[in-house]
Amino acid sequence: MGVLKVRGFSLTRSFVVPLVALLVAVGCATGSSSDKGSVSVLAAWGGSEQDSFMAMVKPFTDRTGIKINYTGTRDTSVLTTRIQAGNPPDLAGLPGPGQMYDLAKQGKLISLDGVLDSSQMASDYAPDWIKLGQYNGKTVGIFIKTSLKGLVWYVPKNFQAKAYPLPKTWDDLLALQDTIKNGGTAPWCIGLASSGADGWPGTDWVKDIVLTQAGPSVYDKWAAGTQKWTSAEIKTAFQTWGTNFVNKSGYVYGGAAAMKSTDFADSATPMFATPPKCYMHHQASFMSGIFVEKNPALKPTTDFSFFPMPPVTSANDGGHVVAGDLFGMFKDTAQARALMKYLVTAEAQTIWVKRGGALSANKKVDLASYPDDLSRQMAAVLVGAKIARFDAGDLMPPAMQSAFWKAVLDYVSNPGQLDSILTNLDKIQVDAYK
């Protein structure tokens, strides 16, 4: 060691001592915790959603001693990067079925057929929900929670003040918005901005319209990439949205400029102003959580409520677009298997349902578990939907979905260019589904 002693620098002191300290610390840290092992989980939830997930897995940890190491990030590229680097988490939230198919195709997702009890699954879940988690007949994804799309939010006291009736049919809705417009207020508040995903709130409208105007078979073909965007059905859906709502002068608060520049989470705020600047807001079930987050004084049912978007044609009555948070398994460990098995149970799903902000697709979850009438009503719509279809955008490959978001923004800016917008989507469709 004498050679390495340069002006008081000692290799022993500089490297070896801290190293020994580090190793001792490591030994202590791992020795005390990893008796039963742990599961690493990566998902997009933060804040209250993360708290709810941790509450959901707490009984599991208490019972089995298996620790959950949760990482929350909204950046979907974290998962892809970790998979590419050969270092995936044990379990991870998937952005949607589209991404799930992609990962399953690449062989990154572990089949859950040997993990989950198939007869239990069949009795707990509607066949549609099980099918949505499958790729080539193998279950590779499960739903932690679900949401209901295509709801129209309104403020009951505003509706009562003007004696506006709740619309049951498409014609009712069009008549109601004319009445509101004639009363001097814009009927709708719409915000299409969303960091990194601008445009998606608009695509939700188009999905609703395709499902209840053209019907579920066109919707399925459209999501699967076999229905041309330039086809009469899809073009009509865009036009129905444009001519009746977004491009109709005075029907959206602030017009196209406000739609494009307002974040979806802030867009309904003018509905709660006095006097209201709009009366209706089209958004999924999770919006109730955002209302309360923006203004904790608001109470569900009394301060805000919803009615399902009426079907465009009565033949497709009861058609609803649904969505959900999928989970997949990337590493096959005993601990990960145990956690997967636990997460699909009614017991686990009831925990999040009780905390609010989630609907469960598990039929065994008691409707009484929902924290308020509003979420109970949503759960009832979800369970009772005659035609339930998963969010078509999430079913599309990411490149197609991304182009759909952009197309909506372009359509709102330049309704006259619909044909060229749809032609471009067709071009992307040919490539994206390869």
Added chain:
Amino acid sequence: MDIFQLLTLAGVVVLVPTALAVYIIGLEYVVRLLPDATQPRVRPWIWVTPALVFVALFLVYPTLGTIQISLLDRAGNFVGLANYATVFNDSGVIIAIRNNFLYWLVLYTVFVLVFGVLLAVLADRVRYETLLKSLIFMPMAISFVALGVIWKFMYSYQPADAPQTGTMNALVTTLFHAQPVTWLQDRAIDNPALIATAVWGFTGFAMVILSAALKGIPGDLLEAARVDGAGELTIFRRVILPLLMPTITVVGTTLVIFALKAFDIVYVMTGGNYDTDVLANRMYLELTKFSQPGRAGAVATILLLAVIPVLIFNLRQLRAVESRR
């Protein structure tokens, strides 16, 4: 983190310095055995080799890897230049190329340089120069992501009947009594709005370097020009500017490289919507969102090819400036 990962980490922390120490001490020992005349020729290579290895490992290898990936499809089959054809047929990429070259490369570089020169020259003549330069330089201390977030608030839009929360629209509505502007959603002004943000963030960089070069111009040279009866504007045009030119060129080429790899501001502020996309964002999307590593590789290679001539020019200029000292 499991014990295995930590052991690997500890191993790396110890092994890498040990290996380097053994390498240097051991080879120095070997060199000393060589004849005295050969020693000076061999020794530099011993010191340079680790650096060369690291450059090869972390720069050359990934570059060649990227070029290789750009020739493969998603399944890993060789497809020749098909990815390049797809990329050049994508109207989104064409817009990104336009933005990179027209807005970023030209407008951004020119504005940063013009403001940099003006501020350096003007600040040189005032008493509170240090304060002024510190203020202008300050945005350099924030990351481009933070810069984007701040300016997104500055550009925020509210309908005309609501109070304007964004600084820009507050100015537009109260000072000029005009309608608020959707700065980041209107195709006519969104690119210039992004460029303004980037210029604000980077002018300090150009100013500081140009200011240092300005201080290097001998005072008697300016004095002689004044004695000869030259006005201040003539001195600026005929004396200062030519002497600053080599530095301006180096700063300019550096800015061009920054312009070609522009990403953060666009990603944060518009996400590339409304025709504001840039190539780096396309690359990011293709790789992480669309799972098309081949196309991402093609975009990366295009960027690399665009940067190489600028890099060579920049290095030559740098050498020219240094040789003049």
